[in-house]
Amino acid sequence: MINRRQFLQSAGWALAASPVVGILGCTQKLAAEYVIIGSGPAGIALADTLAQAGKQVLVLEGGTRQTDTALQSMHDVEAGQWGLPYNLGWATQRVLGGTTNLWQSHSPRPLEEELASQTLRGFGEDWPLTLNTLTPWLASSERWLHVRPAQPELNPSLPKNPYIDTSTALSELLSGKGYTHLEAGAYGMVSGEGADADALRLLDDGEIDRVAALNTVAVRPGTIARRIRMTGERAVGVECADLKGNAFFVEAGTVIVCGGGIQTPRLLWNSGVGNHSDWLGAGFMEHPGMQIYGHRAAPLLPPGVPETHIHVRDMLYDPAHNGLGGTLLHVGLKPGAPNREYTMVEVLFEQAPDRRNRILPGNKKDALGDPIPRIDYRLTELDLATIQRGQQLQHTLAEHIGSVDNTSPLRTGSHHLLGATRMAANPANGVVDTDLRVWGTDNLYVASSSAFPTGLTVPPTLIIVALAQRLAQHLTNTPRPI
Numbered sequence: 004m005i006n007r008r009q010f011l012q013s014a015g016w017a018l019a020a021s022p023v024v025g026i027l028g029c030t031q032k033l034a035a036e037y038v039i040i041g042s043g044p045a046g047i048a049l050a051d052t053l054a055q056a057g058k059q060v061l062v063l064e065g066g067t068r069q070t071d072t073a074l075q076s077m078h079d080v081e082a083g084q085w086g087l088p089y090n091l092g093w094a095t096q097r098v099l100g101g102t103t104n105l106w107q108s109h110s111p112r113p114l115e116e117e118l119a120s121q122t123l124r125g126f127g128e129d130w131p132l133t134l135n136t137l138t139p140w141l142a143s144s145e146r147w148l149h150v151r152p153a154q155p156e157l158n159p160s161l162p163k164n165p166y167i168d169t170s171t172a173l174s175e176l177l178s179g180k181g182y183t184h185l186e187a188g189a190y191g192m193v194s195g196e197g198a199d200a201d202a203l204r205l206l207d208d209g210e211i212d213r214v215a216a217l218n219t220v221a222v223r224p225g226t227i228a229r230r231i232r233m234t235g236e237r238a239v240g241v242e243c244a245d246l247k248g249n250a251f252f253v254e255a256g257t258v259i260v261c262g263g264g265i266q267t268p269r270l271l272w273n274s275g276v277g278n279h280s281d282w283l284g285a286g287f288m289e290h291p292g293m294q295i296y297g298h299r300a301a302p303l304l305p306p307g308v309p310e311t312h313i314h315v316r317d318m319l320y321d322p323a324h325n326g327l328g329g330t331l332l333h334v335g336l337k338p339g340a341p342n343r344e345y346t347m348v349e350v351l352f353e354q355a356p357d358r359r360n361r362i363l364p365g366n367k368k369d370a371l372g373d374p375i376p377r378i379d380y381r382l383t384e385l386d387l388a389t390i391q392r393g394q395q396l397q398h399t400l401a402e403h404i405g406s407v408d409n410t411s412p413l414r415t416g417s418h419h420l421l422g423a424t425r426m427a428a429n430p431a432n433g434v435v436d437t438d439l440r441v442w443g444t445d446n447l448y449v450a451s452s453s454a455f456p457t458g459l460t461v462p463p464t465l466i467i468v469a470l471a472q473r474l475a476q477h478l479t480n481t482p483r484p485i
């Protein structure tokens with residue numbers, strides 16, 4: 004743990020070395036119609052969409068342009084009663100652009116069946132939003148994130164995903180083995196670039212600068228939101244500190260917390276808001292996962308193609324999977340030496356929400372003296388049963404496509420931080436309503452994977468951005484995307 008003096012020394016350097024974008028002066032009164040906390044994909048997509056509707060937006064970001072150990076220590080977490088599955092504090096990045104500086108753009112859409120876990124499988128609660136409601140936002144999210152969808156007909160304006168054509172032989176092999184729910188184009192990839200293009204990085208790819216340059220937007224790096232100030236049911240602003248530890252207040256018409264899956268519930272805890280139903284922090288989920296590697300002597304990739312990827316979604320429809328969480332299988336192929344093709348079968352397991360898996364205020368404090376989050380996290384009996392069945396399916400599939408050379412250990416998380424400010428249609432069952440407004444408040448919102456009521460099998464960012472854009476439309480009453 005870094006102490007206050009080390010934090011202020013190092014963080015002061017980070018700010019000095021960090022040219023700021025669209026900054027409002029520290030000494031002037033800070034106020035904005037919409038104040039967004041966090042400049043990850045949720046915060047920047049929201050700011051972008053609000054600005055397009057002419058709204059005045061101020062984004063407060065604790066990080067700067069550089070990743071920095073002292074700044075990152077503001078994401079320290081405390082192990083709860085079952086220890087930590089991995090260093091969850093480092094699953095989010097305290098830097099402009101948030102965790103997109105690390106993400107891999109793996110962005111399949113969710114399936115309707117996944118949103119109905121209670122009806123179809125008997126655990127959790129169905130999402131209070133249908134796939135039909137989400138679909139236009141998923142399409143606009145794909146455009147905003149520049150990912151190439153697996154079904155090009157759903158988003159014809161985007162370049163075709165290169166893996167769609169290159170996985171034909173693999174698809175045929177799997178169809179021949181009886182698999183029916185196949186989806187080529189497993190990775191998102193950045194549109195307009197080659198097959199090995201990197202994922203969209205909000206900072207390095209200039210997206211933050213583009214949004215910060217919009218007339219009605221300012222982005223203020225090095226600004227740590229410590230508490231949301233409430234007057235009755237109204238959020239009136241945000242109590243902040245700069246990187247020298249100076250306190251100041253930002254007045255807000257509306258506050259939207261986009262701090263990621265752990266810092267979002269933490270900020271609500273530290274602000275004393277959002278726990279009306281005892282759900283704040285509860286139902287925290289991750290995506291456990293593992294890989295099986297192998298090789299084939301008879302290549303399935305067309306000559307000269309560097310890789311291909313495909314999803315196999317049959318497991319949601321597998322009768323032996325009834326009552327269990329979903330399983331997303333992702334098959335990858337890469338060429339090796341002549342007559343040697345490398346295979347990978349990766350799996351993501353859906354965890355079910357459990358109230359005892361919870362983010363709570365910890366005993367330790369950060370450099371500014373605020374409680375860091377304590378995380379109670381473990382795999383439940385249901386999760387272990389999901390994993391056991393999913394592993395059988397994964398092994399069978401791996402054997403269908405090639406020899407099984409080695410298997411990675413089960414990892415208990417994939418940097419997908421879900422569920423700790425869950426969305427519910429009824430205030431007794433969650434923290435935010437279907438418009439992402441914190442129940443019991445007039446103007447405090449959350450845009451984050453922490454609002455997911457169940458974990459689904461798909462990585463979260465596509466849905467995070469979809470929900471943020473949908474929130475912007477709700478706040479501005481503008482037309483839905485087509």
Ligand SMILES: Cc1cc2nc3c(=O)[nH]c(=O)nc-3n(C[C@H](O)[C@H](O)[C@H](O)COP(=O)(O)OP(=O)(O)OC[C@H]3O[C@@H](n4cnc5c(N)ncnc54)[C@H](O)[C@@H]3O)c2cc1C
Pocket residue numbers: 040041042043044045046063064065066093094095096097098099100101102103105106107108109110226227228229261262263264266267270417418419420450451452462463464465467
């Ligand atoms: C290695 C890795 C690979 C990944 N790969 C994928 C993938 O392939 N597909 C996928 O969908 N997802 C992936 N993810 C997850 C993805 O990166 C996150 O889901 C996504 O970035 C979350 O977006 P966000 O805007 O909610 O939060 P973040 O990106 O975490 O942004 C939150 C921002 O809020 C700031 N902040 C937090 N608290 C405060 C505060 N109190 N005051 C001021 N600022 C604050 C943080 O500094 C940060 O910049 C991956 C993650 C990792 C780490």
